[in-house]
Amino acid sequence: MLRRVILIRYPFLAIALAFLLFLPGCQITDPIRKDGVEPVARTLETRPNILLIVADDMGYTDIGSFGSEIPTPNLDALAMNGVRFVNFHAAPSCAPTRAMLMSGVTNREAGxxxxxxxxxxxxxxxxxxxLQDAGYRTYMAGKWHLGHEPEQSPTTRGFDASYALVRAGDNHLGASNFPSDVVAYRENGHVAQLPDNWFSTELYTDKLIELLRxxxxxxxxxxxxxxxxxxxxxxxAPTDWRDRAVGRYDEGYDVLRADRINRTRELGIIPETTSVNDYVGIAPAWESLDSESQRQQARAxxxxxxxxxxxxxxxxxxxEYLKTSNQFEETVILFFSDNGASGSDSSFRPRTIPRTDWDNSLSNMGHEGSFVAIGRGWAEATTAPYRNVKGSLYEGGTRAAAFMSHDSIPQGGNIDNGYLTVMDVLPTLLEIAGSVHPGIEFQGQPVLPIxxxxxxxxxxxxxxPVHDDSDIIPWMTSDExxxxxxxxxxxxxxxxxxxxxxxQSAWKLYHLAExxxxxxxLSGLHPQISAELIDLWNIYRAGL
Structure with missing residues (x-):
């Protein structure tokens, strides 16, 4: 039977640890960890740089080191020379994940x-x-999605310099989807304009390299x-990238799903006992689609x-920039996706993008002016064998491909199966930086403990383990x-x-280990476990 646990915070401990950081001397001491490992003293000069890379709506098996057929040699080299976290969880959608990343608490607690x-x-x-307070220079390029007003920009949240999309999404090339009176991009807090001949991924990479230089x-x-x-x-996609996978997906998403599951199993990402037949999705069978739909969907x-x-x-x-500037060996790299793949199809139109003149003809797909999405079938293929897709609190919506690479990490493509969440990133990066979270006060203001x-x-x-049986990890997208x-x-x-x-009947119970x-x-077989977990949920909900 599960223990009923109510988390009790110990703010005096965090404050005491923070105080130790400011004792005279040139050393910074790693925080005391719950595993009891002896703290390691570091000097300012030995602390590594930290590069955090986040993909947007990428499926669990979308890179080669997690089972994909898509060529991703650079990500795979990092993953296979570091550790892959195969049980890493984000929120099921973009902004909640980013809130948890920036705060170390649940998205609701972070507002x-x-x-x-x-x-x-x-x-x-x-x-x-x-990190800025710990002596780090802090830079950002890419999607912010945590406030679009000047006082909500990355600059006001601790970034020394930034170039940010402050909305949920936009075109990747051509003109912005937002009219001139709507602020979509900010550079160092100020309204920014898109350059000519831009592509989002290239632009954000250019900007970060520029800041680092x-x-x-x-x-x-x-x-x-x-x-x-x-x-x-x-x-x-840019013109020279658009047709690199032509014909690769003509057999459909049912075939791709089976191929991905088999490769993921061979890589040791999922248990050897996993069967292709275990997965049950809701997308129609590929063979039931007419030829025009198949061509449109394969192109997507x-x-x-x-x-x-x-x-x-x-x-x-x-x-390559890090290597040529002799910074690669001094840099910890953490990569993950912000949620599972999106099941939206090309008929979807977000309320946040005020545009209606889309051209989704086959010849224009992938160009500026098209609005294409992969749809449910491909999304299931990229998240299988896990259940559901982006937006769901089932594993397919929250389990994300993640890895960390650095010289201090044992080499050989290690796989870690421990349960991790995006809330764990903040204390992890602070420990790498030789710092700790301050507890209940930061820069003279009350804050939540993490x-x-x-x-x-x-x-x-x-x-x-990072999380033991006493840890309570709540997730919430709405009251329902x-x-x-x-x-x-x-x-x-x-x-x-x-x-x-x-x-109680509204809740389902699952034994994740098996x-x-x-x-x-299993809620019918273990009603007491269900009831205890529901009670813990209600305690969390009442505290918001």
Whole structure:
């Protein structure tokens, strides 16, 4: 039977640890970890740089080191020379993940309920401000999506310099979808215009490399946040990338799903016992589609693959910059996707983009002026064998491909199966920086203590779990859609017509250790476990 646990914070401990950082001397001491490993003293000069790369709406198996057929040699080289986190979880959509990343708490605690006009709360200590306070130069290029007003921009949250898309999404090339009176981009807090002949992934990479070059020669380490908008819809690619996967997906998403599951199993990413037949999706069978629909959908997947391959190319550019500037060995690189693949199809039109003149003819797909998305079938193929896709609190919506690479991490393509969340990134990067979260006060303002736990020692081979059976990990996208994980158990509530969301029957129970595919609801067999987890959820909800 599960232990009923109510988290009790110990702010005096965090304050005491923060105080130790400012004792006289030239050393910085690593924070005390719950695994009891002896802290390591570092000098300012030995702290590594940190590069955080986040993909947007990328499926779990979309890079080669996680089972993909898409050529991603640069990402794979990093992953195979580091550690792959195969049980890493983000929120099921863009802004909530970014709120958790920046705060170390749940998205609701950080003030972000959804994806429309999200604004990061003032009651958290933001990751870049904490690293800035620890002596890091802090740079960002890419998608912010946590407030579009000047006072909500990355600059006010601790980035020394930034070039940011402050909206949920936009075109990847050509003209912006937003009219001139709507602010979509900001550079260092000021309204920014797009350059000529831009492509989003290239632009953001260019901007970050430019910022890093400007800082060369300084003694401070740096934190760089590269937040791509690829492969988020609308699916668009430069001319010389658009046709690289022509014909690759003509056999359809059912074939691709089986191929991906088989490769992922061979790589050791999923259990050897996983069967292609275990997966049950809701997309219609590929063979049931007419030939025109098949051609349109195959073309959409070709463009999606082009965006992933292009993203890998630009990751290679920044890696090459680090190597030629003699910074690669001094840089920790963390990569992950912000959620599972999107199941939206090409008929989808977001309310946040005020445009109606789309041309989705086959010949124009992938060009400026088209609005293409991969649809449910391909999304299921890129997240299988996990259940569901972006927007869902089932594993397919939240489990994300992730890896970390650095010389201090054992080489050989290690795979880590420990449960991790995007809330764990903040304390991990702080530990790498030789710092700690301040607890309940930061820069004279009250802040929330964090839920996340560092996985830095885990990445370097320490077997101690980051989260033990007492940790409570709540997830929430709305009052109707929620989940909670404790140890090997998970409850999920996704709105169902005619079901009282306050009743125990609204929740499903899964044993993740034996059923990570969430195929068998055990709430009827283990009502007491369900009830205890629901009680813990209600305690969390009441505290918001």
């Amino acid at each position: 972000v309920a959804g994806t429309v006009d999200p604004v990061l709360s003032d009651n958290i200590a933001p990751l870049p401000a904490l 400007d800082g060369e020669g300084t003694e401070q380490p740096w934190f760089g946040y590269l937040a791509f908008t690829a492969p988020h819809w609308p699916l668009q 997947m070709e463009l999606y693959a082009a965006m992933v391959e292009n993203m890998d190319f630009h990751v290679g550019r920044i890696v 839920r996340g736990r560092s996985f830095w020692e885990r990445a370097k081979g320490n077997a101690a 859609r929620a989940a909670l994980v404790q140890g090997e158990w998970k409850i999920v509530r996704e709105s169902a017509q005619g079901v009282n969301t306050d009743s 059923d990570p595919w969430e195929s068998t609801d």
